Amino acid sequence: MFTVFNYFILAVLFSLIPEGRGNCRNLKFTNFHKSDYRLENHTVRTIEVADEGLCMLQCYLEPNCVSYNFCKIKQASGKHKCDLNSATIEHDEDLVKYESCIYRQAENACAKNSCKNNATCQAGFTDRDYQCLCALGSGFEGHNCDKDIDECTNGTHKCDMNADCHNTPGSYKCTCKDGFQGNGTDCTQRFNTAVFTNLGKSDSQGPDSVGSHYTGQDHNGQVTVSSGIQLWNVPHTGEYRIEAVGASGGYGQNSVINGGRGARMIGNFMLTKDEIISILVGQKGIRGGVNKNTGGGGGGSFVVRGNNIPLIIAGGGGGIKNMSEQHPGCDASINTTGNAGSNSPLGSGGSNGHGGNANGQSPGGGGGGFYGNGQGASSGSGRGGKGYLQGGRGGHARGGFGGGGGFRSGNRGAGGGGGYSGGNGAADEQFSCGGGGGSFNNGTNQQNECCLNSNKHGRVIITFLQ
DSSP states (O other): OOOOHHHHHHHHHHGOOOBBBTTTTOOOOOEEEEEEEEEEEEEEEEHHHHHHSHHEEEEESSSTOOEEEEEEOOTSSSSSEEEEEEEGGGGGGGEEEEEEEEEEEEEEGGSSOOOOTTOOEEEEOTTEEEEOOOTTSEEEEEEOEEEEEEEEHOOOOOOOOEEEEEEEETEEEEOTTTEESSSSEEEEEOOOOEEEETTTTSSSOOOOTTTTTTTSSSSTSSEEEEETEEEEEOSSSSEEEEEEEEOOOOTTOOSSSSSSSSSEEEEEEEEEOOOOEEEEEEOOBBOOOTTTTTTTOOOEEEEEEEEGGEEEOOOOOOEEOOOOOOOOSSSSSSSSSSSOOOSGOOOOOOOOOOOOOBOOOOOOOOOSSSSSSOOSSSEEEESSOOOGGOOOOOOTOOOOOOOOOOOTTTTOOOOOOOSSSSSOOOOOOOOOOOOOOOOOEEEEEEEEEEEEESSSSEEEEEEEEE
């Protein structure tokens, strides 16, 4: 039986009881109790107290407590064990015989539990004698946690800026907008196929900027340009099919055929989201304004990942002087070694990723390779094309960007094509051509062919597979 002093202590400390939504707690203990019983499976915490009055006080102070078990036998500490419970005997199956303990309960408005959607009911608060603590992140609010929160309207959703928010009961759904894909909280521009071009640039130097060339295409906004090389930010991790086509060589005005043709190389590659892929699109060689009977070599097209690791490279065609029919040495090679051209003094083309040679009388410049420059004159025209690692500039005069060798002025030797290994520059003969550049493919499911591109710039086409 409690003393007057016990109740006085409870009254004095009432102001210390935690508030719920701005209301003090008014927990009313009933006269009902059960000696030699305790409630199990609903204990919030167990403490030690000096007497039962303090056990009751601790139940007041614990917002989730509506009953307690007080054990009369003292512990080794000299205090009594006190279990604070979150339920009353509406769970009578959990009220078990336990000698020397007493079970006592308060009026429990939470027994009927009007709280919804997994909210926690706390008795003794507000003028309704209970309050509901809505589950964190449940998406509900209100007195009984049954009022849906419209996260889409109040701006608490986590949808991506490129997604639409749709409110649902207790939650919301994010859906990527048209043209974007993802899970709704992370939406990236949808990517199917991208065609990389020369961006309107011609001659020996690469483009300065993307401009509006890719507007409305899948890779719009994903590409920047540095020193003529296009830097593409991969939008998704997965498998891509890459097609690289080398540029054609230039040709003299008296040639019946166009310049040497570029190679077409196709392969599948695994790429990682946000890695940067470097793409050099080869530009075709050009005939001179005065020296109209010869032409520069075509540039190779290069696709390279970080740390200068080549993925796929398509050789460019050799420049042509006064040719009347196709010659295989003028076209790009699907092998890594560059071609020698049409006439015997040329020897073999470049190999192992190096530039082509410039042999014979008054030759054009050799095409640049991946690792090194093509051979050629040290001054004036007939210079070798630059290797990819050296910037890929076409040789003077009129070698295409991508390592195309320059022709020799005075209507003399034509330039070799750029590529993984450069093609040789042509010697000054009446009917001759520079050798086409070599190619490289490190992909799977390869499809490689020579002689596709005639009188055109190169291109790179990238398609997302999965």
